[in-house]
Amino acid sequence: MNGSPGAADLVRLWPPSRAPASTRVTALLVALHGDGVRRSPLGVHHQRMLRLHGQIGGRALDAVVTCARCSTENEFAVPIGAICAVPEPATDAEVALAVGVALVRYRLPTLSDLAAISGMSVPEGLASLAARTCLDDEAPELADGDIGRLAEAWEELDPAAAVQVDLVCAECRADVVADVAVAEFVADELDRTVDGLVHQVDVVARAYGWSEDAILALPAQRRRRYVELIEQRGDPSAFPLAAVGS
Ligand SMILES: [Zn+2]
Structure with missing residues (x-):
């Protein structure tokens, strides 16, 4: 439809x-x-x-985030227009991650991949996502640093995946990420x-x-x-x- x-x-x-x-x-x-x-x-x-x-x-969409420093509840509007305006990644978008001397290719995780890791701890889930999305014949073991770089590269390719809003606390002026x-x-x-x-x-x-x-x-x-x-x-x-x- x-x-x-x-x-x-x-x-x-x-x-x-x-x-x-x-x-x-x-x-x-x-x-x-x-x-x-x-x-x-x-x-x-x-x-x-x-x-x-x-x-x-x-x-x-009006949301509230609590300041970690002073516990003030800060209201903010979710920028729907800006989020929808982010360009979509190409359907065949890939990440080429340098692991040791090799370049390993990964696709973006999909909703099915994310459903498959629900309930896992964050490190376990990320390792499992990396194995599921690897486009090379053999998915290498990744160190924590590799997984961190892979997660960053995914976010760069698909920026609307992390819906975060940067605010300044109305009370104490601390930076707050919602x-x-x-x-x-x-x-x-x-x-x-x-x-x-x-x-x-x-x-x-x-x-x-x-x-x-x-x-x-x-x-x-x-x-x-x-x-x-x-x-x-x-x-x-x-x-x-x-x-x-x-
Ligand atoms: Zn505050």
Whole structure:
């Protein structure tokens, strides 16, 4: 599917589970765009999540980071436009890493690679990622320094993979680097959007008896207008408890 998902797609496809936000958002993107989503590098995935956020009319993403020095909570806006404007890496982008006297080639890790290392410690996970992404016949053992250089080279090739915002603490002026959990924000927005749509279906279906499909197929503005009319009128069938005890 191309273009923006419609209201019916969101209600049908957004998983109402307690699974982690990243699992739910990835499942929705796979349902919308196909399994190729799992072969995307992380930065491309971040951009796709933020575009989806924009397509569903998502609000500005306001985040909070606690200053390590003075514990002040600093609010900041996630720069969605800037993150989406970062150029995507080429699909065949590779890193050539000097290991001893050899040059070893690596591709960028994909969402599938990252899913495979979930639950591992950071050093174990990075070593496993290096082995999975090595394009040469035999993946060499890497020292910590090699792995650090590989991680830096990956980040350079796919800069939207690390969504970090540099701030100055409003209280003590210390430098603060905020990591942004993109999936969490987008999952919150999807929960809010889908809850709102289901509420609208509930209100309109009670008042007019229309089907869920028919209500979700309405343009968003008209759907909201019907809900306003019904709520202004205080339709008794929408509030069955109002009759109780009167
Ligand atoms: Zn501070």
